[in-house]
Amino acid sequence: MAKGSTRLVRYVVFAVFTLTSAFSFQALALFYFVSNSKYNGVTVHPGDFKGRWDNSQSQDRAPTDQEQEAPLRSGSDSTAGDTSGDSSEYYPKDREEWGVTSKARIAEMGKQFPLAMNPNDPGWDNLMSTAPGPRMNATFVTLARNSDVYDIAKSIRQVEDRFNRRYNYDWVFLNDKPFDDTFKKVTSSLASGKTHYGLIPKEHWSYPEWIDRDRAKKVREDMKARKIIYGDSVSYRHMCRYESGFFFRHPLMLNYEYYWRVEPSIELFCDVHYDPFRVLVEEDKKYSFVLSLYEYGETIKTLWDSTKKFMKNHPEHIAPDNSLEFLSDDDGETYNNCHFWSNFEIGSLDWLRSKSYIDFFESLDKDGGFFYERWGDAPVHSIAAGLLLKKDEIKFFNDIAYYHVPFTHCPTGEQTRLDLRCHCNPKDNFDWKTYSCTSRYFDLNGLKKPEGHDSEHK
Numbered sequence: 026m027a028k029g030s031t032r033l034v035r036y037v038v039f040a041v042f043t044l045t046s047a048f049s050f051q052a053l054a055l056f057y058f059v060s061n062s063k064y065n066g067v068t069v070h071p072g073d074f075k076g077r078w079d080n081s082q083s084q085d086r087a088p089t090d091q092e093q094e095a096p097l098r099s100g101s102d103s104t105a106g107d108t109s110g111d112s113s114e115y116y117p118k119d120r121e122e123w124g125v126t127s128k129a130r131i132a133e134m135g136k137q138f139p140l141a142m143n144p145n146d147p148g149w150d151n152l153m154s155t156a157p158g159p160r161m162n163a164t165f166v167t168l169a170r171n172s173d174v175y176d177i178a179k180s181i182r183q184v185e186d187r188f189n190r191r192y193n194y195d196w197v198f199l200n201d202k203p204f205d206d207t208f209k210k211v212t213s214s215l216a217s218g219k220t221h222y223g224l225i226p227k228e229h230w231s232y233p234e235w236i237d238r239d240r241a242k243k244v245r246e247d248m249k250a251r252k253i254i255y256g257d258s259v260s261y262r263h264m265c266r267y268e269s270g271f272f273f274r275h276p277l278m279l280n281y282e283y284y285w286r287v288e289p290s291i292e293l294f295c296d297v298h299y300d301p302f303r304v305l306v307e308e309d310k311k312y313s314f315v316l317s318l319y320e321y322g323e324t325i326k327t328l329w330d331s332t333k334k335f336m337k338n339h340p341e342h343i344a345p346d347n348s349l350e351f352l353s354d355d356d357g358e359t360y361n362n363c364h365f366w367s368n369f370e371i372g373s374l375d376w377l378r379s380k381s382y383i384d385f386f387e388s389l390d391k392d393g394g395f396f397y398e399r400w401g402d403a404p405v406h407s408i409a410a411g412l413l414l415k416k417d418e419i420k421f422f423n424d425i426a427y428y429h430v431p432f433t434h435c436p437t438g439e440q441t442r443l444d445l446r447c448h449c450n451p452k453d454n455f456d457w458k459t460y461s462c463t464s465r466y467f468d469l470n471g472l473k474k475p476e477g478h479d480s481e482h483k
């Protein structure tokens with residue numbers, strides 16, 4: 026158990042009622058102890074404070090200032106469930122030591138644990154220990170514009186607080202324009218690992234020569250008139266094509282084997298206690314997701330036709346034990362629009378750089394749907410994962426709680442949420458709602474849905 030695990034949260038609530046009568050005031054003090062003992066069952070006995078807070082006294086008078094500030098924390102409890110010995114370093118054995126009653130006492134005790142007020146003070150970085158164990162060859166990756174700086178700052182802060190401050194994985198930022206100083210300063214101040222800033226080569230963010238730009242323009246005008254989201258955007262199309270076919274080949278990304286994609290303004294609602302990269306390595310997974318849903322059909326009208334063409338031309342790339350069932354309800358005839366939501370992904374770069382994936386991407390790219398329609402990288406990655414990977418190479422992370430507007434993945438299972446100190450509302454969990462495809466993933470893989478799947482979101 027980690028050092029902090031025996032931390033005891035104890036609230037002492039004093040309710041002082043003043044009762045007025047004709048001739049006298051009477052003060053009544055109520056003590057209310059709430060103990061949060063989920064870690065290691067540290068028990069709190071209301072009688073613990075009896076010696077100091079004798080009933081007869083407390084009914085007669087309100088507690089003095091000294092008493093009020095007294096036993097908020099208890100030293101001896103910290104050793105009750107934790108035999109690691111770590112805690113003794115930080116918590117005096119004698120419970121009375123915690124009765125911080127005077128400045129002199131604080132100064133005396135404080136010498137042992139000086140406050141770190143400035144970055145160069147000892148202990149500044151010691152918020153909680155670094156996770157032991159190996160690190161994978163992995164990085165976070167974010168595609169962003171300079172104007173996204175404060176939205177990505179929010180994401181980084183959450184990723185760091187919930188996970189990376191203990192792991193310190195690198196972070197690669199990619200942009201079709203050079204990153205400005207503000208972007209670099211803000212993001213590098215938040216990331217605990219090394220940060221790298223890459224410019225996207227022009228040829229990865231422009232029309233391939235075989236694209237008829239007039240035709241593409243007409244499509245955008247038409248989609249604009251039909252109010253299709255991002256339908257009139259050129260940059261969005263370059264972005265989707267880049268995420269589909271190029272980010273993993275950026276020179277900076279060649280230094281890594283695994284990636285975790287992070288977008289601006291996402292949220293992580295729960296602690297991530299283990300290294301998901303290592304889970305992928307140990308379980309031999311190539312792709313993972315937390316949210317799945319149906320794609321907007323208007324944006325991918327011929328994507329499945331292109332996919333079928335690829336399957337016919339490259340039967341050697343289709344995995345025998347694939348997830349076609351996730352993608353199609355009629356054995357591959359049509360696409361059911363199910364996809365993993367790719368704004369969150371943890372996956373293998375080597376897989377994306379493999380011949381099978383590149384052949385798939387290039388085949389789609391030649392058909393032009395990134396510009397003649399508005400193919401998203403989510404269905405492209407998902408179809409690839411569904412067909413090129415074995416079904417047990419795709420992982421669902423129930424533990425990683427996630428939000429990207431407008432959908433939430435809040436872990437199913439109350440105990441899980443408590444253990445991970447989640448701050449999401451289980452009712453917001455999208456997994457088992459009608460527009461999610463996650464049930465299909467469970468059925469297809471013969472997985473048992475977590476307890477609470479049928480009740481918590483209602």
Ligand SMILES: Nc1nc2c(ncn2[C@@H]2O[C@H](COP(=O)(O)OP(=O)(O)O)[C@@H](O)[C@H]2O)c(=O)[nH]1
Nearest residue numbers: 168169170173199200201260261264288289368
């Ligand atoms: N450098 C750059 N990044 C972009 C551009 N458009 C979108 N992005 C990034 O691509 C990702 C997806 O874009 P976003 O606006 O979040 O699209 P949505 O999640 O589909 O609504 C985000 O990480 C954006 O920061 C662009 O024109 N240039």
Ligand SMILES: *[C@@H]1O[C@H](CO)[C@@H](O)[C@H](O)[C@H]1NC(C)=O
Nearest residue numbers: 162163278279280281282375
């Ligand atoms: C990480 O992976 C990349 C890509 O495969 C490789 O070039 C690099 O040497 C690896 N780094 C380490 C430290 O193993």
Ligand SMILES: [Mg+2]
Nearest residue numbers: 288289368429
């Ligand atoms: Mg986004």
